[in-house]
Amino acid sequence: MAGIDEGRLAELLEELSGSSRRRRQEVAHELATLAREDPGALVAHVDELIDALERPEAQTRWEVLDALSAVAEVNADAVAGAFDGAEASLFDDASATVRLAAFVFLCRYAASSPERSDEAWPLIDEAVQCYHGDAEYRDMLAALLGLARGSASDATRAALADRVRFDAESGSGYIKSFSQEILQEL
The missing domain is CATH 1.25.10.10 (Leucine-rich Repeat Variant)
Incomplete structure (x- = not known):
């Protein structure tokens, strides 16, 4: 070290x-x-x-x-x-x-494997719903972008796309731009 x-x-x-x-x-x-x-x-x-x-x-x-x-x-x-x-x-x-x-x-x-993405996705999805728009949400979107760039399963990728699609189409500011970037990665 x-x-x-x-x-x-x-x-x-x-x-x-x-x-x-x-x-x-x-x-x-x-x-x-x-x-x-x-x-x-x-x-x-x-x-x-x-x-x-x-x-x-x-x-x-x-x-x-x-x-x-x-x-x-x-x-x-x-x-x-x-x-x-x-x-x-x-x-x-x-x-x-x-x-x-x-x-x-x-x-x-x-983001490390399809199996881990399926294990973690329900918690991630719940957190996105709970904390959407909170002060830390920008950093959460950055973490979701990392997940989109990782080795998530097809099911997790589809669920993530569904979760951010509305904001990518109808949102504003950083929420819209991050959501669009996440969809592009998926």
């Missing part, structure tokens, strides 16, 4: 389950940053990240979801165990940032 050795990584992962809320948040942020630099280095440590989805503070959970999203791009099999935690986070009433991070994770996971 760029700039960190395995010993330091082990220390960070241990602190991720420590008693200090503030330190868990700092460590989760550092791990998310490291995952963006070298997601493969965290593949062997996915279980510790998944466990951290149970922490009470939102920042720890969204940072861990960001790290898991990066890992999903290089090894979706490794993060399959995060699916339930991501589902719970997708409907977090207290944090839009946690919801968005879960949505991005699920889209990246779904």
